[in-house]
Amino acid sequence: MTTGILMTTPLRHDWTFDEVKALYQLPFNDLVFQAQSVHRANFDPNAVQVSTLLSIKTGACPEDCKYCSQSGHHNTELEKEKLMAVEKVLAEARKAKENGASRFCMGAAWKHPSAKDFTHVLAMVKGVKELGMESCMTLGALSQEQSEALADAGLDYYNHNIDTSRNYYKTIITTRTFEGRLDTLANVRDAGIKVCCGGIVGMGEDFNDRIEFLKELANLPVHPESVPINNLVKIKGTPLENVDDLDPFDFIRMIAVARILMPESHVRLSAGREEMNDQMQALCFLSGANSIFYGEKLLTTSNPLENDDMRLFQRLGIHPEEIFLDEELPEPAVMQQEDSSFYDAMSQ
Numbered sequence: 001m002t003t004g005i006l007m008t009t010p011l012r013h014d015w016t017f018d019e020v021k022a023l024y025q026l027p028f029n030d031l032v033f034q035a036q037s038v039h040r041a042n043f044d045p046n047a048v049q050v051s052t053l054l055s056i057k058t059g060a061c062p063e064d065c066k067y068c069s070q071s072g073h074h075n076t077e078l079e080k081e082k083l084m085a086v087e088k089v090l091a092e093a094r095k096a097k098e099n100g101a102s103r104f105c106m107g108a109a110w111k112h113p114s115a116k117d118f119t120h121v122l123a124m125v126k127g128v129k130e131l132g133m134e135s136c137m138t139l140g141a142l143s144q145e146q147s148e149a150l151a152d153a154g155l156d157y158y159n160h161n162i163d164t165s166r167n168y169y170k171t172i173i174t175t176r177t178f179e180g181r182l183d184t185l186a187n188v189r190d191a192g193i194k195v196c197c198g199g200i201v202g203m204g205e206d207f208n209d210r211i212e213f214l215k216e217l218a219n220l221p222v223h224p225e226s227v228p229i230n231n232l233v234k235i236k237g238t239p240l241e242n243v244d245d246l247d248p249f250d251f252i253r254m255i256a257v258a259r260i261l262m263p264e265s266h267v268r269l270s271a272g273r274e275e276m277n278d279q280m281q282a283l284c285f286l287s288g289a290n291s292i293f294y295g296e297k298l299l300t301t302s303n304p305l306e307n308d309d310m311r312l313f314q315r316l317g318i319h320p321e322e323i324f325l326d327e328e329l330p331e332p333a334v335m336q337q338e339d340s341s342f343y344d345a346m347s348q
């Protein structure tokens with residue numbers, strides 16, 4: 001079997017376990033080289049998409065995800081909050097735009113949105129779009145009707161992660177199924193919303209689970225446009241608070257293999273950046289990561305300070321990716337290289 005994939009190979013959705021495993025086990029330099037070559041064939045190698053997250057409804061979640069601070073099944077000392085008012089959400093979106101984010105991602109700790117909450121959620125999507133930003137939501141399971149209503153409101157992306165391998169999923173979450181996640185992803189895709197789907201590593205899964213997880217993502221009928229790879233943020237009070245750390249090189253391998261399997265997708269270096277040094281993040285970018293969450297908070301945990309991220313972008317000569325919005329929209333939230341909040345290493 002060969003692992004020498006041509007960069008121009010059409011997108012594949014029939015990856016075998018052995019093929020993905022062989023990529024993952026390549027000598028590190030060969031793997032990173034291949035990932036960077038695929039990356040360069042498909043993207044500006046120095047552009048990174050920048051999203052900001054906001055938790056619009058926090059805690060008391062009925063699901064029992066073992067990693068999560070927001071599950072009502074764990075005692076995490078998290079302060080619960082009701083659904084935020086639409087105006088407050090839009091004020092946060094405005095702030096994120098001013099700070100340089102092009103996409104605003106809103107997350108709610110629900111099994112699925114209720115009819116009562118849904119009208120507010122639709123207003124949030126419309127408001128974010130009117131600001132000239134891309135919108136993303138993650139609200140739990142969605143029906144076909146809800147997906148279509150979100151699409152009509154102008155939602156660009158829906159985040160719904162498979163989280164891990166089909167097999168390990170049952171160990172991590174018992175209140176919902178892997179198949180149910182796939183059903184929501186299909187509803188979102190059918191409604192014409194772009195899909196953001198990835199998962200978490202460092203949850204005590206084994207090597208085979210990581211390969212299976214990547215294989216599942218790459219073999220979805222359409223590759224998710226955005227693939228968040230989260231490194232577990234260990235939360236006190238959750239069943240995973242004392243799980244062993246993943247070897248950082250395994251994390252980088254996950255990014256590199258995701259890049260090779262899904263050449264046209266944005267691969268997001270997602271949760272866990274606060275525990276990574278700059279060199280580790282640079283290796284992730286070299287391996288094909290081209291999206292981050294930017295802003296001092298993820299949903300309930302902290303993220304690198306904005307100044308530190310700007311400084312890292314400056315040192316690496318990375319610039320935020322531009323977005324192109326529908327023509328009829330007002331002032332697009334375009335982030336240019338010359339944006340004063342980001343320094344261009346080449347001009348120094």
Ligand code: SAM
Binds near residue numbers: 163233235
């Ligand atoms: N409740 C919705 C759901 O589960 O789909 C949306 C919010 S949920 C917090 C979004 C994703 O964040 C999860 O699927 C998981 O992959 C990631 N996540 C949650 N807690 C995390 C943690 N402690 N460390 C890393 N990633 C985490």
Ligand code: DTB
Binds near residue numbers: 233
């Ligand atoms: C995703 O894959 N990661 C984000 C986003 N999708 C919603 C969430 C990360 C959450 C990290 C833990 C927290 O802040 O609660």
Ligand code: SF4
Binds near residue numbers: 068140
């Ligand atoms: Fe709830 Fe989402 Fe956290 Fe699971 S990951 S407990 S569904 S908020």
